[in-house]
Amino acid sequence: xxxxxxxxxALLFYEYFRLWISFFENLGAEVVVSEKTNKExxxxxxxxxxxxxxxxxxxxxxxxxxxxxxxxxxxxxRLTSVNKYEYICPKFCGLPEMxxxxxxxxxxxxxxxxxxxxxxxxxxxxxxxxxxxxxRDVNEIKKAFKNALxxxxxxxxxxxKGLLPIDILENNYIEQLNEEVKVVLLGHPYNIYDSYxxxxxxxxxxxxxxxxITCDALNRNVINQNAETLDKKMFWSFGRKILGTALYAMxxxxxxxxxxxxxxxxxxxxxxxxxxxxRIRRSSNKPFTLLTxxxxxxxxxxxxxxxxxxxxxxxxxKNENNLSxxxxxxxxx
Amino acid sequence: MKITFPHxxxxxxxxxxxxxxxxxxxxxxxxxxxxxxxxxxxYAPELICLPLKINLGNYLESIEKGxxxxxxxxxxxxxxxxxxxxxxxxxxxxLGYDVDIVVLEAPEGxxxxxxxxxxxxxxxxxxxxxxxxxxNSITVLKKLNRFEEMVLKKRxxxxxxxxxxxxxDRLIKNLEASRGSKEMTEHLNKALKIIEEVPLDKNRDVxxxxxxxxxxxxxxxxxxxxxxxxLNKMGVEVHKSLSTGEWISEMLIYRSLGLxxxxxxxxxxxxxxxxxxxxxxxxxxxxTVLYSKKGYxxxxxxxxxxxxPEIVSMSLMPSIQAENDIxxxxxIIDEMTGEGGYLTRLEAxxxxxxxxxxxxxxxxxxx
Numbered sequence: 001x002x003x004x005x006x007x008x009x010a011l012l013f014y015e016y017f018r019l020w021i022s023f024f025e026n027l028g029a030e031v032v033v034s035e036k037t038n039k040e041x042x043x044x045x046x047x048x049x050x051x052x053x054x055x056x057x058x059x060x061x062x063x064x065x066x067x068x069x070x071x072x073x074x075x076x077x078r079l080t081s082v083n084k085y086e087y088i089c090p091k092f093c094g095l096p097e098m099x100x101x102x103x104x105x106x107x108x109x110x111x112x113x114x115x116x117x118x119x120x121x122x123x124x125x126x127x128x129x130x131x132x133x134x135x136r137d138v139n140e141i142k143k144a145f146k147n148a149l150x151x152x153x154x155x156x157x158x159x160x161k162g163l164l165p166i167d168i169l170e171n172n173y174i175e176q177l178n179e180e181v182k183v184v185l186l187g188h189p190y191n192i193y194d195s196y197x198x199x200x201x202x203x204x205x206x207x208x209x210x211x212x213i214t215c216d217a218l219n220r221n222v223i224n225q226n227a228e229t230l231d232k233k234m235f236w237s238f239g240r241k242i243l244g245t246a247l248y249a250m251x252x253x254x255x256x257x258x259x260x261x262x263x264x265x266x267x268x269x270x271x272x273x274x275x276x277x278x279r280i281r282r283s284s285n286k287p288f289t290l291l292t293x294x295x296x297x298x299x300x301x302x303x304x305x306x307x308x309x310x311x312x313x314x315x316x317x318k319n320e321n322n323l324s325x326x327x328x329x330x331x332x333x
Numbered sequence: 334m335k336i337t338f339p340h341x342x343x344x345x346x347x348x349x350x351x352x353x354x355x356x357x358x359x360x361x362x363x364x365x366x367x368x369x370x371x372x373x374x375x376y377a378p379e380l381i382c383l384p385l386k387i388n389l390g391n392y393l394e395s396i397e398k399g400x401x402x403x404x405x406x407x408x409x410x411x412x413x414x415x416x417x418x419x420x421x422x423x424x425x426x427x428l429g430y431d432v433d434i435v436v437l438e439a440p441e442g443x444x445x446x447x448x449x450x451x452x453x454x455x456x457x458x459x460x461x462x463x464x465x466x467x468x469n470s471i472t473v474l475k476k477l478n479r480f481e482e483m484v485l486k487k488r489x490x491x492x493x494x495x496x497x498x499x500x501x502d503r504l505i506k507n508l509e510a511s512r513g514s515k516e517m518t519e520h521l522n523k524a525l526k527i528i529e530e531v532p533l534d535k536n537r538d539v540x541x542x543x544x545x546x547x548x549x550x551x552x553x554x555x556x557x558x559x560x561x562x563x564l565n566k567m568g569v570e571v572h573k574s575l576s577t578g579e580w581i582s583e584m585l586i587y588r589s590l591g592l593x594x595x596x597x598x599x600x601x602x603x604x605x606x607x608x609x610x611x612x613x614x615x616x617x618x619x620x621t622v623l624y625s626k627k628g629y630x631x632x633x634x635x636x637x638x639x640x641x642p643e644i645v646s647m648s649l650m651p652s653i654q655a656e657n658d659i660x661x662x663x664x665i666i667d668e669m670t671g672e673g674g675y676l677t678r679l680e681a682x683x684x685x686x687x688x689x690x691x692x693x694x695x696x697x698x699x700x
Contacts, residue, residue: 049648050644050647052638052639052644052665053648078608080608080610086410087409087410087411090412090642091641093411093608093610093611094606094614094646097605097606097645098649101605101648101649101652232407232418232440233409235409235410235415235416236410264380265638265639266380267413267640267641268413269380270378271413271420274381275419275420275423278423278424278427279423
């Protein structure tokens with residue numbers, strides 16, 4: 001019987017799922033992905049974490065609980081750093097510990113440390129450490145990783161074409177409507193792509209005939225160039241991507257509006273969203289809105305704000321140069 | 334060039350000593366007050382952690398007094414503190430202030446840049462002069478830390494009420510009035526001698542509590558509503574696990590030599606947390622374990638609201654508490670913290686510790 005490996009559908013799943021799933025499958029393991037986020041998962045997560053944790057971390061706990069009895073191992077790597085001199089959020093570094101001590105009955109965690117802060121030299125060691133849970137054959141592990149990496153690159157090149165993870169996950173490869181009106185959706189991948197916690201924001205925006213661009217659709221060089229204009233290097237990998245995208249969106253003529261989706265209590269967003277907002281307000285005239293979600297968010301409130309935002313974009317298109325002079329209505333009868 | 338810097342505990346005294354020795358003019362921000370916090374909260378991002386808000390308030394008050402250069406320490410993550418300087422720059426820019434922010438750090442390990450920044454604020458390129466002034470001011474800092482430690486340790490035992498408080502106040506006044514490290518060291522030596530001789534009643538039934546958590550909230554008594562004094566008044570001896578002196582010598586001396594004094598703490602934290610996850614999360618866990626080994630009655634963890642590293646250690650606390658048999662209270666602080674509720678929680682915790690101790694004593698006598 002093949003070994004069953006569980007992968008929680010949360011946090012960096014949306015960034016790396018192709019890589020992780022194909023790696024374990026190439027090694028002959030059976031991969032079980034947790035269900036899509038739903039009320040039960042969120043409730044269970046909220047119950048088992050400290051109140052102060054942010055929504056994505058709570059959701060992650062819920063997903064782990066969802067997998068707990070279905071698999072032999074749960075893949076919860078300690079993601080410290082994926083790029084040189086960069087970090088991911090501190091909570092990611094302590095995630096395996098949080099899981100171990102908050103969910104006492106969860107055993108058999110693959111909690112390999114992924115840390116490329118100093119260099120990528122230990123990449124092979126890291127892969128072998130993870131692969132060892134499934135097989136002892138080092139060559140097979142290396143081969144499995146090579147293939148998985150190809151899949152991962154293919155996934156990212158699909159995203160560069162404008163497909164979003166939700167399209168790819170649902171096998172919805174049909175050309176996404178390429179409307180002229182583009183909005184940039186900023187935020188961490190686990191906030192914007194989780195359709196339950198983000199209240200389907202992508203689908204809602206598309207419903208208004210807007211095409212949605214995220215950090216993943218941009219070329220890495222574009223992001224790097226923009227991010228390098230900051231005085232101090234942004235040391236969070238995802239923060240850097242978001243900031244680079246925001247700076248690009250400010251300048252790009254095709255972008256009609258910028259939305260930042262943040263989760264309450266996110267330490268990174270408190271810094272990044274503030275810098276983004278200040279920069280946009282200072283040197284761009286694009287509409288910007290910050291939406292904050294947590295486990296209590298009501299959908300109606302978010303809907304209203306999205307609607308208002310879209311109205312603002314549409315009115316700008318329609319009435320661009322029609323400034324009302326004294327006692328004259330914008331809308332003639 | 335008029336230099337200012339954010340407050341953290343009493344460290345403004347050794348910092349002033351350093352710049353006095355170097356002959357650079359400093360503007361010490363007014364003591365942290367409600368106004369400081371209000372100013373900071375008004376202009377800082379809503380969900381940023383408390384230290385930034387108080388720091389920002391400090392700057393704004395100093396700028397009003399004429400400061401034009403802000404000196405802060407930096408870092409490269411993963412905690413938010415590393416990006417404080419950028420957020421603060423953006424805020425001050427939007428507010429229309431033209432100030433220079435000098436961040437003391439070595440970006441991506443660039444020591445040349447670090448030295449350039451140091452010589453910029455020190456107003457000299459003479460490394461020996463800088464080194465000597467730094468050494469003298471660290472002496473001031475260490476002595477001051479020792480004095481503060483003694484205050485927290487001895488206050489619950491003092492026979493003449495307020496004697497130590499008066500001594501402390503007088504010392505701070507003297508230090509504030511003096512210039513340069515030499516004068517300050519003399520004052521400190523004198524005060525250290527006097528505090529040694531304060532009459533104490535060692536027979537009192539006093540509890541022992543260790544303070545762990547995020548460094549700013551542990552050290553800055555304005556942010557933690559002077560928890561040390563409050564606990565002392567309840568008959569509790571207090572020890573702070575972090576001090577600026579330790580931090581600075583760890584950063585400047587031990588780490589740059591590839592050593593660390595904190596290995597013992599990390600060792601204690603190992604069963605729970607193996608790697609550094611930013612901030613002082615690992616030290617929080619390690620020190621809690623060590624306090625329980627040293628026979629402390631309880632531990633209080635302090636952290637600002639939304640502090641990322643401390644949230645990780647906070648979620649380990651229930652297990653640490655059970656496995657090491659030591660009660661832990663986590664207190665989260667932000668600009669909304671009310672003194673009444675805070676005091677009630679401290680009182681309840683101290684009551685719990687006292688009951689626990691008495692129960693233990695009875696059990697011993699019965700067996």
